[in-house]
Amino acid sequence: MMKRTMITLVLFGMLAGISAAADGPSYFRKDQGAVGDGFALPEQFDAKEQLVWRQAVSPGISTPCVHDDLVVLTTWDKARKELATVALDRATGKQRWKKSVSVQRIEATHSAGSPAVSTPACDGKRFYVFFGSVGLFCYDLQGREVWKKEMGPFQDQFGASSSPVLVDKLVVLSEDHDVKSHLIAIDRSNGKTVWKTSRERQTRSYSTPVVWKSSKERVLVVAGALRLTAYDIKTGRPLWWVNGLSRIVDTTPVIAGDRMFMASWTPGGDQTERIAMEAFPEALAKLDKNKNGAIAKTELPKGSPVAARFFRIDLNQDGELGPLEWKKHANVFASAQNVAMSLRPGGRGDVTKTHVDWLFREGLPVVPSPTVYHGVMYMVKNSGILTSLDAATGKRTRRGRIPGRGNYYASLVAGDGKIYACNEAGVMSIIKAGKQWTVIGQHDFGERIQATPVVRGGRMFIRTGNAVYCFGRK
Missing domain, CATH: 1.10.238 (Recoverin; domain 1)
Structure with a gap:
């Protein structure tokens, strides 16, 4: 037992010390929420030896981008009308640099939202930061502005919430709004548009694109109102699509093995509660x-x-x-259809009837993306209902209530044999993963949580409404 503990500690120390080069490009849900098993993640968050640092930050709900020795996030000072990109030191939490943008006018957001909602992306040399109609900004690792690109304005009551993703030499954004919906690919070196594909039939949604490298092909996949669509990365040309999603999509698809998994729910999409408009x-x-x-x-x-x-x-x-x-x-x-599904890669055109493995229609999330971990798909619904499915068959293995009630915005994170779920009120549930999962711990931060926890190098970074926390063995 002692020997095993020592080996674990050594592995943890090695992984905690991993820096920049091993991080690779970073953007929202690039890891699919499944962060691996080669390190120990906390079961208790109130132990002093687990808290590495806590740093107070201004309001905002973007998930931190952790890369090299920096933790980068965005903030919104409503009184000053100031949006900012803030870089914290990964080891200490101390602020390294801050770049502010003054805003005279910005689109409205949801009552639970913020103009500082999109997660920054990093390719190892630069950070790409999206502030809706204010624009897309590119900074080097020292916080110097490289370029900026005007975006919008977007006609949308809830603002622009999709995050930038990186593929090849492009930074890609999906902007589905009430009008002029589109997918845009931008040259990372200079901020110029490489291609822009209309998604005019799509109404408002807030999902982030996914790069799917399968056994068949490598494509960009965007989940939007009623439809999930795959695009050619070089040209932006639509290749195939699956119909049958909800009328507003907030979740982001996840990839496990050679399958893509999707779950979306919006009021009015259940068969028993349709929103009807006569002719x-x-x-x-x-x-x-x-x-x-x-x-x-x-x-x-x-x-x-x-x-x-x-x-x-x-x-x-x-x-x-x-x-x-x-x-x-x-x-x-x-x-509109409220549904979870598993998809096979490949095909052209409408593949709804040919490439969908299974459908499941209960316990679906509104905002938080699911995760697939060791052959099990996990979803958390508002009010703290956690549902697990056999990823191969779509059969439910368990459904139950976890400690955190209320709404969920943070996506699920899995690693080290555990699932982490955070509700808006700041309650984190720690769950032992498995088809018959069990709750093994909980922690009340006493602060609002909407950003998704991030795990890098064996440490967990959690953003609340007031601060960023770093947990792990010191």
């Missing part, structure tokens, strides 16, 4: 009080699901709904 002529006959051939918000009955979503349906923002706007969103509501 436009019928709605017009019933609601068009002034007989002008359009439907104003004031003409809709109180409590109407259309009235509650008027902003996104009114695509030209003229205060009225015409036939094309009505039809587009009637189709979205009619076609």
